[in-house]
Amino acid sequence: MQLSLHADYALRTLIYLGAHPSETVSTKRISEAYGISRNHLVRVVQTLAEAGYVHASAGRTGGIRLAKAPEQIRLGQVVRDAEPNLVLVECFDPATNTCPIAGACVLKGYLMEGLKVFLAQLDRWTLADVLAGQRQPELVRIFSATALPAA
Secondary structure, three states: OOOOHHHHHHHHHHHHHHOOOOOOOOOOHHHHHHHOOHHHHHHHHHHHHHOOOOOEEEOOOOOOOOOHHHHHHHHHHHHHHHHOOOOOOHHHHOOOOOOOOOOOOOOHHHHHHHHHHHHHHOOOOOHHHHHOHHHHHHHHHHHHOOOOOOO
16 A cells, blocks of 8 residues: 555645644745645645644744644544545446456455554554654654755
8 A cells, every 4th residue: 555645645744743732834835845746745735724733824924833732633633634545456336347357356345444443553553643742842853854944
């Protein structure tokens, strides 16, 4: 299984914001910290805002910040909200399935169970768990080291 870049960037954005809890941060700053497309990140932030994970404000003094405490952000739910397609194989979607053995195959059930276990495992963890202990200061140090100099 592979998550889309959209879901990956959603998780990364939340980690960045969690490492900077008292700040409103620009998408430019996050995109530079990770070396990712700002245009793609803007769409990710829209998804996170619609799902209620972040507050986003536009304009020159705008930016994004967490809308929930890190303890309230379950990683599995973030993946569900950010992943546009959790269809692992063609037969998961009856509208597009062309597999001739779908009616007799049990593989679909096994894969579906694996997906449920994967998401349930992620649901055990929160953003706070990702930031626990010395991880938050270490993340801030890493982000500071990757920051581009002011132009």
